Amino acid sequence: MKLVYAIVNDDDTYAVTKALQAQGIRATKLASTGGFLSRGNTTFMICCKDEEVETVVTACREHSKKRRQVVSSSAISEGAVSEAMPIEVTIGGATIFVTDIERFEQV
Numbered sequence: 001m002k003l004v005y006a007i008v009n010d011d012d013t014y015a016v017t018k019a020l021q022a023q024g025i026r027a028t029k030l031a032s033t034g035g036f037l038s039r040g041n042t043t044f045m046i047c048c049k050d051e052e053v054e055t056v057v058t059a060c061r062e063h064s065k066k067r068r069q070v071v072s073s074s075a076i077s078e079g080a081v082s083e084a085m086p087i088e089v090t091i092g093g094a095t096i097f098v099t100d101i102e103r104f105e106q107v
Contacts, residue, residue: 001101003047004056007032009092010040012064016094019059020044025052039091047104057096064094 008016013029020027028045046056070086 001047001104002050002053003045003099003101004053005097005099006044006046006056006060007034007041007095008044008060008064010042012092012094013042015063016042016044016060019063020046020056023052023055023059025056025059047101053098060094060096064092066090066093 006016017027017029025046025048030043030045032041032043033039034041044060048056067090068088069091070088
């Protein structure tokens with residue numbers, strides 16, 4: 001058994017959820033915040049069989065899109081900024097971690 005942590009942008013949560021459900025994969029969703037831009041994410045926790053990991057990764061890959069967004073430089077800088085300049089950053093996509101599970105129970 002594996003535990004998959006998939007962190008996706010809030011804009012992609014619905015599409016990823018539907019893709020996982022279509023494959024019969026259950027997930028626990030946690031609200032989370034990214035450390036770089038402090039924007040909303042959803043962290044999916046998915047316990048699955050070893051052979052289902054690629055299905056989970058594929059669903060996340062196909063339904064979590066990277067996109068470019070313009071943000072104020074003060075949004076990413078903690079130092080003193082005399083003038084906030086707009087900069088373009090890439091957001092979205094998915095960050096996925098896969099770990100082994102010793103025990104899994106639903107009670």
